[in-house]
Amino acid sequence: xxxxxxxxxxxxxxxxxLLGWPFTTHAAGTGSxxxxxxxxxxxxxxxxxxxxxxxxxxxxxxxxxxNIGFDxxxxxxxxxxxxxxxxxxxxxxxxxxxxxxxxxxxxxxxxNISVSAYNGVVYSSNKDIDSMNGASxxxxxxxxxSADMAE
Numbered sequence: 001x002x003x004x005x006x007x008x009x010x011x012x013x014x015x016x017x018l019l020g021w022p023f024t025t026h027a028a029g030t031g032s033x034x035x036x037x038x039x040x041x042x043x044x045x046x047x048x049x050x051x052x053x054x055x056x057x058x059x060x061x062x063x064x065x066x067n068i069g070f071d072x073x074x075x076x077x078x079x080x081x082x083x084x085x086x087x088x089x090x091x092x093x094x095x096x097x098x099x100x101x102x103x104x105x106x107x108x109x110x111x112n113i114s115v116s117a118y119n120g121v122v123y124s125s126n127k128d129i130d131s132m133n134g135a136s137x138x139x140x141x142x143x144x145x146s147a148d149m150a151e
Contacts, residue, residue: 028127029057031120033066035135037113042105043144047078052115053098056122056129061097064120064132068092068101071111074141075103097123105141112138 031054038049054064072090079102082094092101103113114136120129 028122028125028129030131030133031056031062031064031117031122031129032059032133033064033115033117033135035113035115035137037137037139039139040137041140041142043142044105044108045145046105046141048075048103048105048113048139050101050103050113050115051098052094052101052135054096054117054120054132056120061123062120062129063095063097063123064117064129065093065095066099066115066117068094068113068115070103070113071109074105074107074109074111075113075139076106078102078104095119108141108143110138110140112136 034053034055036051039046042048050068050070052066052068054062054066056062067087069091077088077092080092080094081100082096084095085099085101086093114134116134117132120132121127122129
């Protein structure tokens with residue numbers, strides 16, 4: 001009997017390995033991040049709200065680590081809707097499905113605002129996302145001082 005087990009056990013283990021047992025996880029594909037800004041042309045002292053959302057391959061809700069980058073010589077971080085945000089200087093990092101970041105224009109110039117993401121997971125199926133496409137836009141800050149700062 002022991003000799004049969006010695007023969008059968010390796011054969012069964014080989015079959016399980018070939019079949020991917022006990023489980024194989026399948027990735028969901030390539031996701032993306034959508035981004036919008038409240039304005040693409042502001043004055044010094046104005047704020048810009050940057051909204052980001054992680055999306056799965058079929059544009060379904062996903063959760064991911066998202067990094068929002070901006071030029072810290074042109075914008076200053078004000079706030080983030082996700083209380084567990086991280087980063088500093090010219091980068092804000094969140095791990096969520098959607099977030100908004102508020103930036104204040106502090107100097108004249110053109111700033112590229114971008115978002116990249118990784119470690120995405122499709123919320124409804126709990127499947128990992130292979131990779132995620134980022135997004136970016138440009139915001140111009142004019143030399144004029146906003147009405148709020150002039151008062």
